[in-house]
Amino acid sequence: MKMYALFLVGILSLSPLFGGGKTDSGDRNSAVAETGLAKYVFLFIGDGMAMSQISSAEVFSTARSSRDVTITKLGFTQFPVSGLTTTYDAGTFITDSASAGTAIATGNKTLSGVINMDAGKTQSFKTIAEYAHEAGMKVGIVSTVTLNHATPASFYAKVPSRSDYYDIAVQLADSGFEYFAGGSIDQRTGKNRDQRDAVELAKSRGYTYVDTKTAFSALRPDGGKVIAVNQTLQDSGAMPYEIDRREEDLSLADYTQKGIDLLDNPAGFFLMVEGGKVDWACHANDAGAAIHDVLALDTAVGRALAFAEKHPGETLVVITGDHETGGLTIGFAGTQYDTFFDKVGLQRRSYVSFDEDVLKPYKARTQRAQAKLSDLIPAINESFGINFDGLSAYQKEQIEFAFQRSMGNEQQRSFAEDQYLLYGGYEPLTVKLTQVMNQTAGIGWTSYAHTGVPVPTFAKGIHQEVFGGYYDNTDLFYKLASAMNLQVR
Numbered sequence: 001m002k003m004y005a006l007f008l009v010g011i012l013s014l015s016p017l018f019g020g021g022k023t024d025s026g027d028r029n030s031a032v033a034e035t036g037l038a039k040y041v042f043l044f045i046g047d048g049m050a051m052s053q054i055s056s057a058e059v060f061s062t063a064r065s066s067r068d069v070t071i072t073k074l075g076f077t078q079f080p081v082s083g084l085t086t087t088y089d090a091g092t093f094i095t096d097s098a099s100a101g102t103a104i105a106t107g108n109k110t111l112s113g114v115i116n117m118d119a120g121k122t123q124s125f126k127t128i129a130e131y132a133h134e135a136g137m138k139v140g141i142v143s144t145v146t147l148n149h150a151t152p153a154s155f156y157a158k159v160p161s162r163s164d165y166y167d168i169a170v171q172l173a174d175s176g177f178e179y180f181a182g183g184s185i186d187q188r189t190g191k192n193r194d195q196r197d198a199v200e201l202a203k204s205r206g207y208t209y210v211d212t213k214t215a216f217s218a219l220r221p222d223g224g225k226v227i228a229v230n231q232t233l234q235d236s237g238a239m240p241y242e243i244d245r246r247e248e249d250l251s252l253a254d255y256t257q258k259g260i261d262l263l264d265n266p267a268g269f270f271l272m273v274e275g276g277k278v279d280w281a282c283h284a285n286d287a288g289a290a291i292h293d294v295l296a297l298d299t300a301v302g303r304a305l306a307f308a309e310k311h312p313g314e315t316l317v318v319i320t321g322d323h324e325t326g327g328l329t330i331g332f333a334g335t336q337y338d339t340f341f342d343k344v345g346l347q348r349r350s351y352v353s354f355d356e357d358v359l360k361p362y363k364a365r366t367q368r369a370q371a372k373l374s375d376l377i378p379a380i381n382e383s384f385g386i387n388f389d390g391l392s393a394y395q396k397e398q399i400e401f402a403f404q405r406s407m408g409n410e411q412q413r414s415f416a417e418d419q420y421l422l423y424g425g426y427e428p429l430t431v432k433l434t435q436v437m438n439q440t441a442g443i444g445w446t447s448y449a450h451t452g453v454p455v456p457t458f459a460k461g462i463h464q465e466v467f468g469g470y471y472d473n474t475d476l477f478y479k480l481a482s483a484m485n486l487q488v489r
Helices: 002-014 025-035 051-063 097-106 128-134 165-175 198-204 215-216 252-263 279-281 287-310 341-346 349-367 373-384 395-408 412-421 429-442 473-484
Strands: 040-045 081-086 138-143 179-182 208-210 226-229 269-275 317-320 455-461 468-473
Touching: 025 097, 040 138, 040 473, 051 287, 051 455, 081 226, 097 128, 097 473, 128 138, 128 269, 128 473, 138 252, 165 198, 165 468, 179 252, 252 269, 252 287, 269 287, 279 287, 279 455, 287 317, 287 341, 287 429, 287 455, 317 473, 341 429, 349 373, 349 395, 373 395, 373 429, 395 412, 395 429, 412 429, 468 473
Parallel strands: 040 269, 040 317, 081 468, 138 179, 138 269, 179 226, 208 226
Antiparallel strands: 081 455, 317 455
């Protein structure tokens, strides 16, 4: 790994193609014209997205309209170049998003929970986005989760803990990047709510802050730096899951397109777009929500491809994952060699929506002694497409057990030590319903956390060829830097 990185750094320093030394926007324009370097770079990251999440989306895309045993390929899986990327970090084979984001953004390994600092938490690393910005390119960061969450933060912040949300928010304001969009800013007045509002700080740094669809639509390229927060927010200030998104709400594709519109300029741009809630859905073993968010990411990639068609020979589009989440498999012991992905299409809401709109209100108005699972059967059928009467006796027993756990009934408390293995810390009834629905469709899970399997990387555009093969996530930094004519150190 170190030898490979040194080899690329050598190329960057010595080759006429990659140049050496800091460049300004004029130098960069000349280099692009002379050598065909990547002027417009899109990096899409499906958080928690490995081949199983991608394949599930492709199988579902066919199954919802046909019984043919085939797949409808996503746009990005048809890219001309694909590779396989390892994801381990400095301390474990199963990384988290902070250490994985650090590897992708800076080319360095670190410990889980650490963003752009070494394992000793004393040395900080410069990111690919910062190098691009220094070279005169405009930079945009888009995510469906909060903008100071681990993955987006990995492109502009340096903190010893990903939980330092306020410090990350301050560094967002100080980054000078031209475009942040998607979810909200978490803990914007600090953990104890006693700090200067990070949004007000960003405004003082020249950012325009918008949080309505009307104001977002009015943004124009000559309007300066922007922080655009989605008008509709869901769990922890993130954008809603795609399965829960209303037709009138903005989508990940909308934020990607606006980024293109605002960032396009003669010196080029770097735009990172994260489908962050693929990960969150997989943590909760909600295949339906995860699949719809993978499809939403693919739609956003389509906006980049449309731009690339207008700028051939200047644009590079890369899609990868930071790690896999949940141990998702196409196949379940109860269905053996069969799958029934059409059943996923019957799901109408995410686990979060069911929690917030159905179960939480029911618990608030119903005393434990009077609670009956039968009260919720109509909502269960409507939300997850589960025909309760058609379930096996064992499945019904599992759901009843989970319902009692959700209601906190005394007779179930002796099983508290199994709570995590059974429900992963989520609302017991809700996660059991997603599990039963998934199992009926022939989908299995092994974890509520991340796993250590490699993730695929896809590339299309100028210098796409360097993204083929089997390599580490740290190599993505060097491959991007080489394509963009950036001197890294």
